[in-house]
Amino acid sequence: MTTTVLHTEASTSRFAHIKEQDLDLQIHYNDTGGNGPVVVMIHGSGPGASGWANFNRNVQPLYDAGFRVILMDCPGWSKSDPIVCTGSRSDLNGRALKGLLDVLNIERAHIIGNSMGGHSTVAFSLANPERIGKIVLMGGGTGGPSQFVPMPAEGIKLLQALYREPTIENLRRMMQVFVFDTKNLTEELFQARLDNMLSRREHLDNFVKSLEANPRQFPDFGPRLGEIKAPALIIWGRDDRFVPMDIGLRLLWGMADAEFHIFSRCGHWAQWEHADKFNNMVIEFFSRRD
Numbered sequence: 001m002t003t004t005v006l007h008t009e010a011s012t013s014r015f016a017h018i019k020e021q022d023l024d025l026q027i028h029y030n031d032t033g034g035n036g037p038v039v040v041m042i043h044g045s046g047p048g049a050s051g052w053a054n055f056n057r058n059v060q061p062l063y064d065a066g067f068r069v070i071l072m073d074c075p076g077w078s079k080s081d082p083i084v085c086t087g088s089r090s091d092l093n094g095r096a097l098k099g100l101l102d103v104l105n106i107e108r109a110h111i112i113g114n115s116m117g118g119h120s121t122v123a124f125s126l127a128n129p130e131r132i133g134k135i136v137l138m139g140g141g142t143g144g145p146s147q148f149v150p151m152p153a154e155g156i157k158l159l160q161a162l163y164r165e166p167t168i169e170n171l172r173r174m175m176q177v178f179v180f181d182t183k184n185l186t187e188e189l190f191q192a193r194l195d196n197m198l199s200r201r202e203h204l205d206n207f208v209k210s211l212e213a214n215p216r217q218f219p220d221f222g223p224r225l226g227e228i229k230a231p232a233l234i235i236w237g238r239d240d241r242f243v244p245m246d247i248g249l250r251l252l253w254g255m256a257d258a259e260f261h262i263f264s265r266c267g268h269w270a271q272w273e274h275a276d277k278f279n280n281m282v283i284e285f286f287s288r289r290d
């Protein structure tokens with residue numbers, strides 16, 4: 001009889017001290033353990049974001065499919081050390097990921113990146129091509145302007161306003177455009193997210209300082225996308241009001257081995273809004289022998 005291991009945020013919570021180039025930080029991560037292929041998930045840049053908050057609907061299904069799942073909290077988010085980023089946030093997170101994989105003695109991993117996590121996945125892939133299996137990018141991967149939507153997009157403006165004034169009203173405004181179907185956005189969810197944000201106020205202040213030092217935190221990797229040879233699955237919400245869908249088409253056009261799936265009635269959080277279909281699609285993609 002097989003016993004299913006049910007994972008929680010608390011049961012998977014871990015810390016690692018990384019030293020990678022200019023970084024000397026304590027990084028928080030969640031780790032399901034297991035002997036299967038490693039899948040690392042990297043969250044977005046929203047206030048109060050964390051690996052578990054972004055991917056809690058995806059961890060158990062991937063583990064049950066035979067994968068070891070790791071969620072990295074990027075420097076400056078959740079329980080990881082604070083930092084002010086004056087250069088490329090994408091590359092900083094990529095270096096942090098390399099440091100974490102080195103500490104864990106993981107040579108090769110599949111990576112899932114959402115929004116900022118997508119930018120970070122591309123940065124890591126360019127710097128460490130030999131350590132990439134396959135990659136999944138949702139709502140991010142490269143900077144640069146949309147050809148159809150004025151930039152910064154509506155959602156990004158609301159996100160930055162929330163960092164500067166972390167109130168429940170500003171949080172509601174951002175979340176109303178974050179997902180397509182808002183019926184699951186409860187007052188309990190809003191309060192929990194606000195409490196998480198305010199528990200690490202230095203993260204909020206440092207994000208604002210980082211933007212003041214360098215407004216372009218996420219560089220345009222468009223000219224280098226052809227260097228990525230790893231198979232890539234690009235997933236986007238048709239109704240994304242943070243990163244317009246044509247950015248996903250730029251990724252598809254630029255990478256050598258990529259495919260693109262679009263969810264209708266979906267905003268910036270495909271892995272949460274369409275969790276079952278997302279999980280099945282990603283499991284099939286990672287399991288496929290190309």
